[in-house]
Amino acid sequence: MAILEVKDITKSFGKAKILKGISFSLEEGNVLSIIGSSGSGKTTLLRCINGLDTATTGKITVNGQTVFDSDITDKNQLKELNKNKQNIGLVFQQFNLFPQYTTLENVTLAMKLQAKRRDDYKKKRKEILDEIDKTAKYFLDKVGLSDKLDLYPCQLSGGQQQRVSIARALALRPKILFFDEPTSALDPELTGEILKTIRQLAEDNMTMVIVTHEMNFAKDVSDQIIFMDNGIICGRGTPDEFFNSDNERIRQFLQSYQK
Amino acid sequence: MSLVEQFPIVFQSLNIGFLQTVKLFLVTLMGALPLGLIISFGSMSKFKPIKSIIKVLVWIVRGSPLMIQMLIIYYFPGLVFHNPIWGGGEDGRFWAAAVSFIINYACYFSEIYRGGIEGVPIGQQEAGYVLGMTKSEIFFKVTLLQMVKRIIPPMSNEIITLVKDTSLARIIALQEIIWAGQAFLKGSQGIAGQIWPLFFTGVYYLVFCGVLTILFGKLEKKLSYFKV
Ligand SMILES: Nc1ncnc2c1ncn2[C@@H]1O[C@H](COP(=O)(O)OP(=O)(O)O)[C@@H](O)[C@H]1O
Numbered sequence: 186m187a188i189l190e191v192k193d194i195t196k197s198f199g200k201a202k203i204l205k206g207i208s209f210s211l212e213e214g215n216v217l218s219i220i221g222s223s224g225s226g227k228t229t230l231l232r233c234i235n236g237l238d239t240a241t242t243g244k245i246t247v248n249g250q251t252v253f254d255s256d257i258t259d260k261n262q263l264k265e266l267n268k269n270k271q272n273i274g275l276v277f278q279q280f281n282l283f284p285q286y287t288t289l290e291n292v293t294l295a296m297k298l299q300a301k302r303r304d305d306y307k308k309k310r311k312e313i314l315d316e317i318d319k320t321a322k323y324f325l326d327k328v329g330l331s332d333k334l335d336l337y338p339c340q341l342s343g344g345q346q347q348r349v350s351i352a353r354a355l356a357l358r359p360k361i362l363f364f365d366e367p368t369s370a371l372d373p374e375l376t377g378e379i380l381k382t383i384r385q386l387a388e389d390n391m392t393m394v395i396v397t398h399e400m401n402f403a404k405d406v407s408d409q410i411i412f413m414d415n416g417i418i419c420g421r422g423t424p425d426e427f428f429n430s431d432n433e434r435i436r437q438f439l440q441s442y443q444k
Numbered sequence: 445m446s447l448v449e450q451f452p453i454v455f456q457s458l459n460i461g462f463l464q465t466v467k468l469f470l471v472t473l474m475g476a477l478p479l480g481l482i483i484s485f486g487s488m489s490k491f492k493p494i495k496s497i498i499k500v501l502v503w504i505v506r507g508s509p510l511m512i513q514m515l516i517i518y519y520f521p522g523l524v525f526h527n528p529i530w531g532g533g534e535d536g537r538f539w540a541a542a543v544s545f546i547i548n549y550a551c552y553f554s555e556i557y558r559g560g561i562e563g564v565p566i567g568q569q570e571a572g573y574v575l576g577m578t579k580s581e582i583f584f585k586v587t588l589l590q591m592v593k594r595i596i597p598p599m600s601n602e603i604i605t606l607v608k609d610t611s612l613a614r615i616i617a618l619q620e621i622i623w624a625g626q627a628f629l630k631g632s633q634g635i636a637g638q639i640w641p642l643f644f645t646g647v648y649y650l651v652f653c654g655v656l657t658i659l660f661g662k663l664e665k666k667l668s669y670f671k672v
C-alpha cells in the first residue's frame with residue numbers, strides 16, 4: 186500500500202484556481218521529486234498536504250490514515266485528522282529556524298513540548314529529557330553539526346542553518362519528509378552540502394517528496410518525478426522517462442535549464 | 445536669602461514635585477502598557493467595525509497635542525455637562541492627567557506592539573505548526589521573545605519621551621516638579637523672583653532619563669545574543 190496518497194486536490198485563492206486536480210501516490214522508502222516552473226503551484230501543493238493551507242477539495246492519506254478530506258467538516262473528526270499530521274515533516278526554503286534558540290534547542294523544542302503532554306512526564310522527567318537530548322544529538326550528528334550544538338542560527342552559514350532545520354524535522358521521526366526548494370535560498374557553493382545530506386537520507390530509505398530546481402540531483406536521487414504546470418500534473422515517470430520525455434512542455438522546460 | 449540658604453528649601457520642594465512626576469510616570473505605564481496591547485489587538489482585528497473605531501481613535505490621539513487632550517479631559521465634563529467629575533483638588537487633577545496620559549500613550553504603544561507582532565515573519569508560526577506545536581506554544585515559546593526584542597528600542601524611546609511629557613500636566617496645575625520650580629518665581633516659602641529652581645528641575649529629568657537609558661541598554665544587550 187502506498188504510504189502517501191493524494192487524490193484530486195484542488196485549491197483556489199478567491200477566484201484564482203491554483204491547483205486543478207492533483208493526484209499521485211508514493212511508496213514507502215521512495216523519493217519523489219516535483220519539478221515545474223515558478224508559479225505552477227508546487228509550494229501550494231506542499232502547504233495543502235502539510236496543513237498550512239486548506240485544500241478546496243480532495244483527500245490525502247498518509248500511512249493509511251486520512252490527514253485531509255474535504256468532505257469531513259465535523260470538528261472532532263478534524264481534530265483526529267490533525268493528529269495524523271504528526272507523521273509528516275516539512276523543510277522550508279527559508280529554513281525558519283527559531284533565532285532565539287541554539288542549534289540543539291531548535292531541535293529539542295518541539296519534542297520537549299510534546300513530552301510535557303505525556304501522562305508520565307512528571308514522574309520520568311529526567312529520563313524523558315535525556316532521551317530527547319540524545320535523539321536531537323543523533324540527528325544533528327547525522328547532518329554533520331555535532332560541533333555546532335550551542336551556536337545560534339545567526340552564527341551559522343545558510344547551509345548549516347538548513348541542515349539544522351532538516352535535523353529538526355527528522356527528530357520528530359516523520360514517515361514522510363517534504364522539502365520545498367531546500368537549496369533555493371542558498372549561495373551555489375552551499376547547495377552541495379544540503380543535496381549531500383538529502384542523498385544520505387535517500388540511502389537510508391527515508392520517504393521524501395522534494396520540490397527542486399536541481400535537475401542533476403533530481404535525476405540521481407528520485408524514484409519518481411512529477412512535472413507540474415499551471416496547477417496540473419502534466420508529466421510523471423521515472424527520471425529516465427522524464428528526462429527523455431517527448432512532451433513539448435517538458436522539453437521546453439528542460440531546455441531552459443541547459444543554458 | 446543667599447543661594448546656600450535657598451537650596452535646602454528649593455531642594456525639598458522640588459523633591460515633592462518630583463515624586464508626583466514619578467507617580468504620574470509609573471501610573472501611566474501601568475495603564476498604558478496593557479491598554480496598548482488591547483488596542484493593538486483591536487487594530488489587527490478581523491472584525492471591521494472594531495478595527496475602524498480603533499483606527500479613528502489612534503488617529504485622533506496621535507494627531508492632536510496631548511496638552512489639548514488633557515485640557516479637554518479635565519475641563520470638558522464640568523463645562524459641558526456641569527459635572528466636574530475630577531473635583532478641584534490635587535487628586536482630581538492627578539487622575540485627569542493620568543487618564544489623559546494613559547489613553548495617549550496606549551495609542552502610541554499599540555502601534556509599536558503592532559509593528560512588533562506583524563514584524564515576526566509568518567514562517568516562524570508555520571515552522572511551529574508543522575512541528576506540531578499548539579497556537580499558545582507557538583506564541584509563548586517562539587514569537588513572544590522575538591516581539592519583545594523588536595519593540596524594545598522604539599518602546600525605550602517612547603518611555604523616555606513620557607518622562608519629559610509629564611511636565612505637560614503643569615497645564616492643569618498638577619503639582620509636579622515644573623510646578624514646584626515655578627512656584628519660586630512667583631514667591632513661595634520666602635523665596636520669590638528666582639528662576640534658577642525652574643532651571644534646576646532639568647537636572648532631575650536628566651538623571652531620570654539617564655537611568656532609564658542605562659536600564660534599556662542593559663535589556664537590549666541581554667537580548668543581543670540572537671538576531672531577528
Ligand atoms: N495566499 C495566496 N493568495 C493568493 N494567491 C496565492 C497565494 N499563495 C500562492 N498564490 C498563487 O498561487 C500560484 C502558485 O504559487 P506557488 O504554489 O507558490 O508556486 P510555485 O511554488 O510552483 O512557484 C502563484 O500564482 C501565486 O501567486
Ligand SMILES: [Mg+2]
Nearest residue numbers: 227228229366
Ligand atoms: Mg515555491
